Amino acid sequence: MKSILHCLSAEILKMRRTLAILLCAIAPLIIGAIVVSMYLRDANYFMNWTMLNPWDQLGQMCLVYWNLLFIPLFIPLLTALLAQFEHNRHNWKLIYTLPNPRWSTYLAKWLVVQGLLFGCLVEIFVVIFLSGKLLNAFNSDYGFSAAFPLWEFCKLAGISFLACWILVSLHMWIGIRFSSFPMALGVGIFAMVGALFIFGQDISYYYPWTLPGITIVDVKDGILHLMPMFIGCLGGIVLAILSMYDLSHIEVYQ
Amino acid sequence: MDKNILQTFSLSRNFGELKAVDNLDLSVPEGSIYGFLGPNGAGKTTTIRMLLGLVHPSNGQVTWFGQPLVNDPIGLLKRVGSLIEMPSYYPHLTGFENLEVIRRLSGGKKNDIARVLHLVGLEQDANRVVRQYSLGMCQRLGLAIALLNQPEVLVLDEPINSLDPAGIHEMRELFQHLQEEGVTLFISSHLLSEIDQVATMIGIIRKGKLIFQGTPSELRAQYPRRLSIGTDRPEDVSIWLKGQGYPILQMNNHHIDIPIRSEDESAKMNKKLSIAGFPIFETRYESISLEGIFLQVTSRENQSGE
Numbered sequence: 001m002k003s004i005l006h007c008l009s010a011e012i013l014k015m016r017r018t019l020a021i022l023l024c025a026i027a028p029l030i031i032g033a034i035v036v037s038m039y040l041r042d043a044n045y046f047m048n049w050t051m052l053n054p055w056d057q058l059g060q061m062c063l064v065y066w067n068l069l070f071i072p073l074f075i076p077l078l079t080a081l082l083a084q085f086e087h088n089r090h091n092w093k094l095i096y097t098l099p100n101p102r103w104s105t106y107l108a109k110w111l112v113v114q115g116l117l118f119g120c121l122v123e124i125f126v127v128i129f130l131s132g133k134l135l136n137a138f139n140s141d142y143g144f145s146a147a148f149p150l151w152e153f154c155k156l157a158g159i160s161f162l163a164c165w166i167l168v169s170l171h172m173w174i175g176i177r178f179s180s181f182p183m184a185l186g187v188g189i190f191a192m193v194g195a196l197f198i199f200g201q202d203i204s205y206y207y208p209w210t211l212p213g214i215t216i217v218d219v220k221d222g223i224l225h226l227m228p229m230f231i232g233c234l235g236g237i238v239l240a241i242l243s244m245y246d247l248s249h250i251e252v253y254q
Numbered sequence: 255m256d257k258n259i260l261q262t263f264s265l266s267r268n269f270g271e272l273k274a275v276d277n278l279d280l281s282v283p284e285g286s287i288y289g290f291l292g293p294n295g296a297g298k299t300t301t302i303r304m305l306l307g308l309v310h311p312s313n314g315q316v317t318w319f320g321q322p323l324v325n326d327p328i329g330l331l332k333r334v335g336s337l338i339e340m341p342s343y344y345p346h347l348t349g350f351e352n353l354e355v356i357r358r359l360s361g362g363k364k365n366d367i368a369r370v371l372h373l374v375g376l377e378q379d380a381n382r383v384v385r386q387y388s389l390g391m392c393q394r395l396g397l398a399i400a401l402l403n404q405p406e407v408l409v410l411d412e413p414i415n416s417l418d419p420a421g422i423h424e425m426r427e428l429f430q431h432l433q434e435e436g437v438t439l440f441i442s443s444h445l446l447s448e449i450d451q452v453a454t455m456i457g458i459i460r461k462g463k464l465i466f467q468g469t470p471s472e473l474r475a476q477y478p479r480r481l482s483i484g485t486d487r488p489e490d491v492s493i494w495l496k497g498q499g500y501p502i503l504q505m506n507n508h509h510i511d512i513p514i515r516s517e518d519e520s521a522k523m524n525k526k527l528s529i530a531g532f533p534i535f536e537t538r539y540e541s542i543s544l545e546g547i548f549l550q551v552t553s554r555e556n557q558s559g560e
Contacts, residue, residue, distance in 0.1 A: 002361070010358040017346045017383070085344060094342035094399065097306045098359045099332035252308040 003100040007108035011082075015112065020081045024116045025123070027074060031065045032127035039135050039142065047141045054143035058135075059128050059153050060216060066124055067160045068213035071117075072195055075167045076174075076188025078116060082109045083175030083184065092252045103244035106176060110240060113168050121157045128153070156216060159229040163211040165236025170208060173243035177250070205231065257320075259284040259407055259438050260305065265314035266462075267300050274300045276462035277314070282407075282440055282455065287433050289453030290442040291548055297462040298442045299339065302411050305440075306336055318407070332360070335405035337413055341396020345385035349376055349395055352384060353402060362403045370398040373428065390417045397425075407438045414448055426452055450544035460552050473547055480546055481514040481523060484536030491532050498526070503546040513550050514539065 015021055035058065039046050049057055086092050086105075096102055132144035175184045195209040204210040211232040215225055260282035267275040275297045282288045292298045303309040305316055307327045316323040318330040343352045353367045371377045374394040379387065384395060393415060400408055414422050429439055429452050443449050449456070456473055458466040466473060480503055485491050488510050492502050495512055504511040514520050520539045527534050 006359050006361050010355045013351060013355050013358065014344055014347065016351065089342050089345065090340065091342040091344075093303070093306075093308055093338045094336070094356075095359070096308055097331050097334070097336050098356070099328045099361070100359060101328065251310060252303065 003104045004107055007100055007104045008111055011108045011112045014085050018081065018085075020078055020116065023074070023077065023081075024120050027070055028066070028120055028123040028127045031062050031070065031124065032131050034065065035061050036131050036134060039131075040138070043139065043142075047139070047143070053146065053149065055128075055132060055146060055149050056152065058132055058144075059149070059156070062124055062128050062131075063153075063156060063160060063216045064213070066120075067163075067216050068199070071160075071164060071167065071212045072192040072209040073188055074120075075113070075117070075164065076171045076185055076191075078113050079109075079168065079171040079175040080181050080184035080188075082112065083172070084181055086176075087179040087181075096252055102248045106172060106244050106247050107240070109176070110168060110172050113172060114165075117161065117164060117168070121161060125150070125153060125157070159226065160212045160215040162229045163215045163232030166208045166211065166232045166239060167236075169236045169239035169243060173239070173246070176243075176247060208232065208235065257284055258282060259319060260440065261317045262301075262305070263315045263317070265301070265304060265316060266312050267297075267304060267309060268312045273462050275304065275311075278459070278462070278464050279467075280457055280464065281467065282438060284438055285433065285436060286454045287429060287439045287441065287452050288455045288457065289449035290440060290457050290459065291444075291446060291449060292442075292459035293552055294444070296459045298459060299411060300462075301459065302336075302338060302409060302440075302442060305409060306334070306338070307331065332403070333406045334409060335400035335403065335407070336409040336411075337396045337400040338409075338411040340415075341392050341399070343384050343392060343395055343399070346383060348381050348383050349387070349391075349398075350380040352395060353398060356399050356402050360403050366402055366404065370401045373401060374398045375424065390421045393417055394421075397428075401432075405437065407440065408432065409440045411442045412444065413441060414443060422448060446545040446548050447543065453544075456544070458548060458551055466551060470544060473544070474541070476547075479514050479516075479520075480511050480540060481520050482536075482538040482540060483510045483512070483523075483527065483534060484508055484538075485510065485532055485534050487532060491527070491534075494530060494532070501550060503549050511546060513546070 038061075039058075046054075046057070052060070086095060095105055129148055132148070135142045136144035171184070171188060174187055178184060191209045195207065195213070198204045198207050199210050199213060204214060205228060211228040214228040258281045260280065262278050262280040265275060265278040265280070266273065278301060280301075290298055290301070300309060304311050307323055318334065321330060323330055344355060347355065349371070350367060353370065357364065357367060371380050374397050376391065376394050376398060379391060384392065387395065393413070397410075397413060400410065414425050417425060426448060429441070433439060441449065441453070450470065453470060456466065456468065456470055457464055483491060486508065488505055488508060492505055492510055495502065495510065500512040502510060503513060514523065517539060520537070524534075524537050
């Protein structure tokens, strides 16, 4: 336990002045900008939308963009960036001679990525709220004067967050196991393209890169779809354990 | 001799058919500065990686402080600092932050950072990001990282790479200071003249095999003298000498050094060179440097291997 805390605190310090932090700060803002611009462009369409509460509509749009389009690329990018801290200067030969079990480095990086993703979700909530208020200031017919359904969004974001675990575990392993940044990112891009074709088919429930998106898109009549969450979450734990086992036994030549 | 702080027993590592390290029996006495020498590709770095548990031996065993490394790698390596090849660091962090990362990882004391910064002379630059450091400063930072947890043993692979002459001098003084404080140093280097000045024990490895292990004086006793020949035609003379079966220890614009056994052999060589008609303006019969011995040892092994 002590070694995990040591590694986690070191990983947090390593994040200073990094692109990863900047990306996490910017990505939710980009989603907000896209959604607000859509609302302003198609104002009549969104003002007359009656199938969902305006907040639910805005929130779901943001979370769909986040989980369907951003997450499958964002996680490979984040994990590859974190792993590159060590690959760039061949730091594994130092890290693995320090008095910590090897698996604790993987786990610490895994936790940091989860923390960053969680932070992004919190920022997305803020972006949704501010976007609604901004649109309301432009035109009150958008209907954002109603109460902000924070709890509903928390549930929705929570299950999509858990569904991401499998991606974090897999891409963290790829990022650490292979020193090439283009390769680590390339796997993510290739898988993302695959996700676009697979999405909507039955197989998409077993394809890690579509799971976070399914949790948001498949919400029907307010009933949350929990199966992709369980697959993503449990698959993520199993993959993390396998990754830690593998990384504890590799030889370090770099 | 003193008790051995590090030992290997028949340590071997194969890569397919290649025996990178072949039945290595190292003995590093406590409190010594052990110079681990060998030409490029001799197996030095693979050996060091096995000593630190980064690479698994195909056969044999490593013991630290009398205990097998495999039994408690975390507990044993906690007492060892290392710097392998190029130093490891995080270029986007300051020197201080780099040390803080390692301190957090190893659970060390916060005031150790100031101590090691002072030891390697990086106090003034501690708050600059490391990507602005020179190569020499990075090397010092790598050494500071290795020293952070007050290790009992330091394993250094080419530690004086990238340092200027003043830096090399400071580093040499630091090694001696550390030894005086009771730290055992295991230094692999191709800068043999530097090892020569600090080492109290020497191991020479070639093609994965340990071909000598002992004190510098024991090594010198085996290779006592050399003849330095001054000539304006060093190329021609060296070809002739090789034809006579003499390995060239060192050659520059006007001097060639060869190993020589006795004063009698030296006199004979003088005569032979005159008869061969070479313009010789000087011959000097002198002690051989460690570098010269190293070249001689490795070339002898080369010849016996061929």
